[in-house]
Amino acid sequence: xxxxxxxxxxxxxxxxxxxxxxxxxxxxxxxxxxxxxxxxxxxxxxxxxxxxxxxxxxxxxxxxxxxxxxxxxxxxxxxxxxxxxxxxxxxxxxxxxxxxxxxxxxxxxxxxxxxxxxxxxxxxxxxxx
Amino acid sequence: xxxxxxxxxxxxxxxxxxxxxxxxxxxxxxxxxxxxxxxxxxxxxxxxxxxxxxxxxxxxxxxxxxxxxxxxxxxxxxxxxxxxxxxxxxxxxxxxxxxxxxxxxxxxxxxxxxxxxxxxxxxxxxxxxxxxxxxxxxxxxxxxxxxxxxxxxxxxxxxxxxxxxxxxxxxxxxxxxxxxxxxxxxxxxxxxxxxx
Numbered sequence: 001x002x003x004x005x006x007x008x009x010x011x012x013x014x015x016x017x018x019x020x021x022x023x024x025x026x027x028x029x030x031x032x033x034x035x036x037x038x039x040x041x042x043x044x045x046x047x048x049x050x051x052x053x054x055x056x057x058x059x060x061x062x063x064x065x066x067x068x069x070x071x072x073x074x075x076x077x078x079x080x081x082x083x084x085x086x087x088x089x090x091x092x093x094x095x096x097x098x099x100x101x102x103x104x105x106x107x108x109x110x111x112x113x114x115x116x117x118x119x120x121x122x123x124x125x126x127x128x129x
Numbered sequence: 130x131x132x133x134x135x136x137x138x139x140x141x142x143x144x145x146x147x148x149x150x151x152x153x154x155x156x157x158x159x160x161x162x163x164x165x166x167x168x169x170x171x172x173x174x175x176x177x178x179x180x181x182x183x184x185x186x187x188x189x190x191x192x193x194x195x196x197x198x199x200x201x202x203x204x205x206x207x208x209x210x211x212x213x214x215x216x217x218x219x220x221x222x223x224x225x226x227x228x229x230x231x232x233x234x235x236x237x238x239x240x241x242x243x244x245x246x247x248x249x250x251x252x253x254x255x256x257x258x259x260x261x262x263x264x265x266x267x268x269x270x271x272x273x274x275x276x277x278x279x280x281x282x283x284x285x286x287x288x289x290x291x292x293x294x295x296x297x298x299x300x301x302x303x304x305x306x307x308x309x310x311x312x313x314x315x316x317x318x319x320x321x322x323x324x325x
Binding site for chain 1: 161162163164165166203204205209210211212213215216217218219221222223224225267268269270272273274275276277278279281282283
């Protein structure tokens, strides 16, 4: 088995054993909850942290930040520029936790560069009008 | 007797608190740091003394001294995205858009309160201050990589006033004392015992 093959298998192992179930909803209301081309649950690496920011104006601000990293190859459709998506993830970051609905736009996505092969989204809390 | 900037800052706080109508909170110190969740749904304006400039040629040893204090007004806004249809992502107004709109309206509100003709003396007696003016408004960038979108910004409020140096010997301040109680939490073993 070549190194590329080994890396691909390692990524799958990491995803299957560490990532959490997520559900994506596209702007056209299509729900993506399966890995592309399979019947397996769509998974993402969901992490939470409290991150301090030092903005150019005003004092320091501490923000709770969740990031969800998803294998691009798992997605049937990749969020595009200008789109708004919903993403649901287990609120307590446990496999069977209650799903929490959040949203992200193309402004909250980190893709490319060091994240080649992955898409990393920073979802934001939402509420009903 | 204390310096005028203390009276001014208290008066500015009162003006803003009276005008807030519960729509924002007035805080009187510069924060070390603030949690975005503490601001969400409750905009905050922080007023604090920033600097004072004195005209060396305007005063006497015992008498008046012209000064131009500057107060920082920090405006904090944190917002979530708002949707009208929980199944339709396109119905969402993003957190960034919400925060952006809220900050602009907030800054406008604070500016109009402080620059209102009724507040030309910032709530103090006629002659206590003059030329109150908001010299600058600076809006920061949107912090977008968190649960909430956050925008901070500042205003500089300046005025002219006269400090009176009375020549009296300064009064010694009141002692500030506090009691420190060390817990005896046996679970976390935080108790402190006297050395034997």
